Amino acid sequence: MLKKLMAEGVGTFWLVFGGCGSAIYAAGAPDVGIGWLGVALAFGLTVLTMAYAVGSISGGHFNPAVTLGLVVAGRHPAGELPAYWGAQLMGGILAAAALYAIASGQSGFEGVGGFASNGYGVLSPNGYGMTAALIIETLLTAVFLIIILGATSARAPAGFAPIAIGLGLTLIHLISIPVTNTSVNPARSTAVALFAQTDALGQLWLFWVAPLVGAVIGAVIWKIMSTED
Template structure:
């Protein structure tokens, strides 16, 4: 009996990844920040309800489109994935652009729909933006910076761990990520409103007024720093599940000393070892200079593509003496330079 061969599904296209990240980030920001606004309008501000909304939103969308783009929905996750060897750096701007587009679209849509409430005022109820200091809960700047950095590092570390190819239960990854985000919100909502995601902070801040825009820098810098820490720490501690994706991490093409100098040298594949032997039959070339064994001096090496210099002509054989040579007298030398000629005696 012939077994059926199951072909692997085609890899997602870049457009599909963009759409997945836009949708996932839109849902996360729209539902999460929407729950913040509604809680404020009801004057109950149920922290547990807000935390569960953010956690459930990322859980649902990770299951829905995670197989397409990886379910980042967060620039910090994309940066950490590139550092950790999961995606190439050239993909990071694509992911981040899609995430920002989804977050901004969610902020605009939320602001527009909230106009349906006569009592709603963005200056009074906000748009679920993050804050610190006098414009927020009174939490100090330095404390907010450290808190967001620490929580982002923990969150991203968990994401890298549960999405590791060596994980025996990959289907549980979205569930773990959702619960982790819920726990993080329970801790940080009273302090900063919880960001751990630059896109989540930028989206509503653009529509929430000047104060929100002035403070959003912290919720960009701190999560990205936390992402760098997690992206470096996870593979350093637990190693890579496989060969890192080409173009990821901090491995950049090596640059030789002569690469910056056009013309001669290693940039044109003309650099050779300084101790190359003459008997190898190849010219000795070092730092753009070629050793001339006949002249016993260094001369400029030929440029790549140019015809090699013609070897010097062999010295002419000494002419035979025209007259008789007296026995016991040496033959005349082949050159007069630097020597006293000894000629046969005149007859």
């Protein structure tokens, strides 16, 4: 079990460090910034690379919503869910702490602002409200679970699941960065909200509720569609 939790912690660390780090350091760099497209690709690449690296150890969840969805779908033991969530949160928080330490070392540092956190209303990149945030985070997490369950099913081609899942997460970010800065992952949202200099913590509830509800919906839809026992 320790090896599984270490793998989940390392994987979630890389997701937050790579995905949020690209948004914090590289997205808005003058002339050479990677923009939203680059950030979306960075999140997808973190999952793709770590799914190949440690997925055989822990299953490669790196996300409390994914773990819950897999439990509902009968793909993961329910008894391991609290420990997986703890490992994912710890990995994400350590990554956010490292990102903050690096950011604070910049010459003329005056604060981290939103710190790649998720939000709605005034914290939404394009000013989308709470209802829009709830809908898109729930919907996209549900689709993400369907992608994961389908790509890892016995009928899917072996060895390609991380590619489908990573590209799926990239597409999810391309859709929803303008709305909420894209969560679909409570660990990712919690980690950076702890360091953000906004009201991100006050809005964090949505980025737990919507992904968890979406994960359950996605798992139920998959179970209905699938012929797997």
